[in-house]
Amino acid sequence: MIDGLVPWPDGLAQEYRRAGYWLGRPLGDLFEESCARHADRVAVVCGERELTYAELWDSAQRLTYGLMELGVKPSDRVVVQMPNIPEFVVLILALLRAGAIPVLALPGYRRVEMAHVGAHSGAVAYAVKDAFGGFDFRRLAREVSFSGHVLVSGDAEEFVALDALAGAPRELPSVNPSDPALFLLSSGTTGPPKLIPRTHDELAHLMRATARAMGAGPDLVYLAVNPVSHLAALACPGVLGSLLLGGKAVLTSSVRPDEVFPLIEREKVTVTSLVPAVLRLWADSGRQHHDLSRLVVQIGSAPLDSALATRARKVLGCGLTRWFGTTEGFLAHTRLDDPDEVIENTEGRPLSKADEMLVVGPSGEPLPDGEAGELLVRGPSTIRGYYRAPEQNVRSFTPDGFYRTGDLACRRPDGNLVILGRIKDVINRAGEKISPEEVERHLCAHPAVRDAAVVGVPDRTLGERTYAFLLLRTDVPSAAVKTHLRERGLATYKIPDRIITLADLPRTAMGKIDKKALHAQARGL
Incomplete structure (x- = not known):
């Protein structure tokens, strides 16, 4: 066990393995078997480049030996900062096989x-x-x-040439599936990014369960x-997940409809994941005579207003399923056969039967269905703690292993989850509590509004005032926007005190709207 990790309780780990959620096998072994089983099939596509499963595994294996020859050992951490290119995939497989942690x-x-x-x-x-x-x-x-090696794909200059790194075959280490397969990073909106350890068992479960949820098998083509x-x-x-199943992974770093739609049609893409801002871009562009009918879009990472969900499905002619999740692991989603009302107005139900979710009040007391409170979750794909962050872990996890998501949520009587906003984002205007995300959803329902962000600004009289930042399709007076909100039945105290139009909304490295930057801008107005 690496120092700084929070282990899974032995009894719970055994329970998840007995129930079949966890396989108890390292990912490197699973990918090696998949590559052997589907050797002649195309595994990865990027532009004009294609790699079969045999070519992919051969490249990964040679790189594994090269990394070991360079001195990379099991449990060593290697920072990987790469765009969507085949070299990323090869490197991840090589590190997994070497027992190192990307x-x-x-x-x-x-x-x-x-x-x-x-x-x-x-x-x-650092790669x-x-x-x-x-x-x-x-x-x-x-x-x-960086104190260690710098590995560069492309022109390495004075650094180690990653593309040429190879070594002689040697005995490979055994890897414990309970150990971290990789570290992900939190969004870092409240401070430096936290390191999120994801074990081999957790990730294998996550890939298999999400594939089942999408009805995917070897015919999966993921963009x-x-x-x-x-x-x-x-x-x-x-x-x-596509490589685990024997499917095809298509890599691109473009979101432009004129570039992506022909790619979807050519490669017969069946699944992709988008943030709402990109879905809005695609819906605004129209289908452009391309056939997207076999595509199902997983939409997540930010709130989705129901008007956009309805319009995107109609304009693009594709399927849509909503996903709510945390990098820490919990996922809820709408099912492919859910009614339109569920898809357009909820985040769906937990991915796994073993996933637990609680909605609790200020004192931690469980709340009944329909009441809003903080969402707490735990299950076979939710971590038990951050890496080397004991104080943060006390704040973010309950003693019995529930992760405090910080999301304001309620569970409907039908079991579907509704996310109302962030606990800390709630605006307190003269004692009245306002969820920014609720107001944003209503703002985005206006046909002239492309995107919206609502923040609270300190005010001596009211405590906080509400500012709305809008990205518009066409000009519209602020008064007309406020009238639109009133006509939708929004409470008077929730109507923004001020509406500001921007040419673009600032975004974090994760692609989410940067509320911190908007708070600073609002205070300067």
Whole structure:
């Protein structure tokens, strides 16, 4: 056991294995078997490049030996900051087989975040693409001054050439499936990113369960539009899930409809994961005469207003399923056969029968269905604690293992989950509590509003005032927007005190709206 990890209780781990949720096998072994079973099939597509399963595993195995020759040992952490390219997939498989632990960093992270991630994880190596999106990651490696090896795909300059790294065959280490397979990073909206350990058992369960939920098998063709270092595109079922099943993973870093729609049609994509902002972009563009009928979109990571859900399904002609989840593990989703009302107005039900969710009041007391409170979750894919964060773990986890999501939620009598906002995001205006996400959903229902973000601003008289930042399709007076909210039946105290139009909404590296930046902007108005 690596120091700084919170272990699973032995009894609970055995229970999950007996029930079949956990396989008790390391991911490297599972991927090796899948690659042997589907050797001649296409595994990965990126632009004009294709890798069969045999080619993929051969590349991963040679890199495994090269990493071991370089001195990478079991349980060593290796920070991986790469875009959606085949080299990412090869490297992850190689690290899993070597028993090392990838620490997945988003391509948008820069010096501040990467210095923290490298130091906090104790990484022995840092792997990057030479340059991507006009940014030179070799320069970032120099700025951060990683103490270990810097592995570069492409022009390595003074660093280790990742693409040429190979070694002689040797005995491979045995890997404990209870150990971390990889570390993910929290969004970091409240401070430096936290390291989230995901074990081999947890991830194997997550990939299999999400694939079943999507009705996917070897015919799965998954399109990675979101960064593959994000859990959704990685393993829900994502790129790794498609490889586990014998399907095909299609990689792109573009969200532009004129580039992505022909790709979906050409590769016969069946599943992709999007954030609402990208779904809105696709819906606004229209189908452009492309056949998207075999596609099912998993939508998550941010609130989805029902008007957009309805419009996207109609305009794009594809299926849509809503997913609510945390990088810490819990997932709820709408089923493929759920009624329209459930898909458009709820986050669905828990992924697994073993997933537990509680809605609790301020004192931790369980609340009945229909009442709003904080959502607490635990289950076979939800972690027990962050890495090297004992104080944070006391705040974020209950003594009996429930994770405090920080989400304001209620469970309907039919078992479907409704997310109302974030506990800490609730605006207190003259004693009246306002959920920003509720107001945002109503704002986005206006035909002129492309996107919206609502924040609270300190006020001497009211405690807080409500500011709404809008991204518009067409100009519309603020008074007309307020009239729209009143006509939708929104309480008077929830009507924003001020409406500000922006050319774009600031976003975090995870692609979510950056409320911290908007708070700062609002205070300066």
